[in-house]
Amino acid sequence: MRTMTQGQGSLEGKVALITGASSGIGAAAARVFVREGARVVLVARREDRIADIVAELRADGAQASYSAADVQVSADVERAVSHAVETYGRLDVAFNNAGAGGEVAPLHLLEDKAYDLVMDTNVRGVWNCLRHEIRAMTETGGGSIVNTSSVAGLVASSVPAPYIAAKHAVIGLTKAAAVEYARSDIRVNAIAPGLTRSEMVEDWFARVPGQEAKSMASAPQNRMAAPEEVAEAAAWLCSDRASFVTGATLPVDGGRTTW
Ligand code: NAP
Numbered sequence: 001m002r003t004m005t006q007g008q009g010s011l012e013g014k015v016a017l018i019t020g021a022s023s024g025i026g027a028a029a030a031r032v033f034v035r036e037g038a039r040v041v042l043v044a045r046r047e048d049r050i051a052d053i054v055a056e057l058r059a060d061g062a063q064a065s066y067s068a069a070d071v072q073v074s075a076d077v078e079r080a081v082s083h084a085v086e087t088y089g090r091l092d093v094a095f096n097n098a099g100a101g102g103e104v105a106p107l108h109l110l111e112d113k114a115y116d117l118v119m120d121t122n123v124r125g126v127w128n129c130l131r132h133e134i135r136a137m138t139e140t141g142g143g144s145i146v147n148t149s150s151v152a153g154l155v156a157s158s159v160p161a162p163y164i165a166a167k168h169a170v171i172g173l174t175k176a177a178a179v180e181y182a183r184s185d186i187r188v189n190a191i192a193p194g195l196t197r198s199e200m201v202e203d204w205f206a207r208v209p210g211q212e213a214k215s216m217a218s219a220p221q222n223r224m225a226a227p228e229e230v231a232e233a234a235a236w237l238c239s240d241r242a243s244f245v246t247g248a249t250l251p252v253d254g255g256r257t258t259w
Pocket of ligand 1 (some may be wrong): 019020021022023024025026043044045046047070072097098099100101121141148149150151192194196197198199200201227238
């Protein structure tokens with residue numbers, strides 16, 4: 001079990017890798033994790049974006065770095081994890097948050113490549129991250145991992161079928177890894193965000209007329225989350241404050257999955 005000194009940030013001294021950090025929930029997490037005392041390594045494909053966020057964090061005195069990577073590619077993820085270990089000496093925390101919504105169409109009209117993109121980003125991406133992160137964490141005696149699923153990992157809705165399947169699979173991988181590595185002091189959890197203001201959602205609303213109103217009709221709080229609200233939940237689960245939580249999926253959905 002890990003303990004924390006009172007008064008410290010919840011991630012004080014931890015080395016944290018965050019995927020999907022170039023926008024939305026991941027970019028918000030970079031700022032929240034740094035506020036909580038972490039040294040962060042940002043990962044995404046758009047290098048200019050993560051470089052800008054790192055520059056902003058460093059200007060505020062944080063220890064931050066980045067590694068451009070496509071989470072679909074195992075060698076990319078391995079390089080990013082190695083970068084974290086070489087830069088800061090270890091890896092304590094990982095927020096596997098990169099994801100893709102994919103094409104919006106009825107199941108029978110979607111082609112294989114639409115299915116592949118969503119599965120390869122959301123499921124293979126988390127798979128690649130878990131393998132390389134767990135290898136690094138076992139070398140230093142443990143860690144904490146949070147994977148981003150979705151309310152679409154808990155219930156079906158009007159989002160495309162491959163995304164629903166992929167986000168259910170993320171929860172399956174989370175549970176499997178949590179059980180397998182519980183005695184190695186590695187906790188693995190998932191968050192299931194509800195509708196959150198981000199590029200992915202703005203793009204979805206732009207492509208599907210009437211979707212925003214439809215989504216709001218099923219939002220108990222009649223609003224979307226801000227990315228920071230989701231990032232706060234991830235930070236808590238990543239931290240030692242959640243020391244007896246593993247294999248769990250935490251809805252961060254404003255009550256969306258209660259009915
Ligand atoms: P976003 O702003 O579009 O962020 C998606 C992030 O994933 C970007 O940083 C993107 O970076 C990265 N990414 C996508 N494909 C990647 C790849 N192959 N390799 C590396 N990085 C990749 O949307 P978001 O809402 O913050 O999404 C973050 C996570 O939350 C996703 O897993 C999403 O499924 C999940 N989620 C979102 C909502 C919501 O309502 N917004 C709800 C539930 C779950 P690059 O393009 O630079 O690579």
